[in-house]
Amino acid sequence: MIGLQQYLLLATILFAVGIYGVLSKRNAVAVLMSVELMLNSVNLNFVAINRYVVTDQAVGQLFALMVIVVAAAEVAVGLALIISIFRQRKSVNLNDFNLLKW
Amino acid sequence: MNMNDAVFIILGVITLFGAVGVVSFNNIVHAAISLVISFLGVAGLYFQLQAEFLGLVQVIVYAGAISVLIIFAIMLVMDRDPARTNLTHKINRWWGGLIAVLFAVFIGLAIRESQFPVQAGSSSSERIGQLAELLLGDYVIAFEIAAILLLVAVVGAIILAKGAKDQ
Numbered sequence: 001m002i003g004l005q006q007y008l009l010l011a012t013i014l015f016a017v018g019i020y021g022v023l024s025k026r027n028a029v030a031v032l033m034s035v036e037l038m039l040n041s042v043n044l045n046f047v048a049i050n051r052y053v054v055t056d057q058a059v060g061q062l063f064a065l066m067v068i069v070v071a072a073a074e075v076a077v078g079l080a081l082i083i084s085i086f087r088q089r090k091s092v093n094l095n096d097f098n099l100l101k102w
Numbered sequence: 103m104n105m106n107d108a109v110f111i112i113l114g115v116i117t118l119f120g121a122v123g124v125v126s127f128n129n130i131v132h133a134a135i136s137l138v139i140s141f142l143g144v145a146g147l148y149f150q151l152q153a154e155f156l157g158l159v160q161v162i163v164y165a166g167a168i169s170v171l172i173i174f175a176i177m178l179v180m181d182r183d184p185a186r187t188n189l190t191h192k193i194n195r196w197w198g199g200l201i202a203v204l205f206a207v208f209i210g211l212a213i214r215e216s217q218f219p220v221q222a223g224s225s226s227s228e229r230i231g232q233l234a235e236l237l238l239g240d241y242v243i244a245f246e247i248a249a250i251l252l253l254v255a256v257v258g259a260i261i262l263a264k265g266a267k268d269q
């Protein structure tokens with residue numbers, strides 16, 4: 001029987017895959033993609049809890065919508081930053097992004 | 103096992119395989135395609151959770167707009183052999199894997215042990231109307247701030263990507 005717990009477990013595994021991508025990837029675009037995975041799992045949590053626990057209001061869906069807005073803004077600014085850094089460094093490897101390191 | 107369980111299992115497997123593909127493909131274009139598959143799986147799960155509007159928004163915004171943006175950025179910053187564009191760090195992969203596994207195990211155990219106040223019965227069918235009333239009623243300020251945030255992000259992204267002109 002599929003209930004709230006199965007949805008929460010699925011979102012947890014999705015978030016863990018995102019954590020692995022953020023911590024281990026060397027390409028900055030891949031890190032952004034992993035962040036998107038983590039935001040998706042958070043949205044899944046919101047919607048599942050809205051469906052099973054707070055059934056009389058759509059507040060969870062509303063917050064998921066806000067998360068989608070913030071994710072769209074984040075990915076637009078993040079990719080613009082990556083393109084801007086690529087123009088200076090000719091690389092998207094995170095090990096080369098050490099402008100603020102001394 | 104009834105119909106809903108089978109649909110959940112199929113969509114969950116699609117979502118997880120897409121997510122694992124994002125972190126395991128060595129070619130970043132393949133990883134981006136895999137990300138689209140994962141987004142579509144999550145959209146199917148939204149439909150399964152009776153959040154039809156969010157499912158459509160997921161398909162349009164994530165699987166449509168964000169993935170196209172990511173693929174365009176990949177095309178712009180590709181600087182080497184495509185088969186070696188999505189490599190993992192030699193040391194950090196082990197730390198990352200360890201942290202991810204520990205996170206999944208501990209949160210999973212916590213979810214298994216927890217009791218949730220699950221309410222019986224399905225949600226009402228007037229979800230989109232409720233969402234509209236919340237967005238333009240109690241949460242109208244958050245709605246407007248989200249609109250301004252998107253505008254600022256678009257302008258900022260254009261300025262960042264275009265490069266500042268020397269005065």
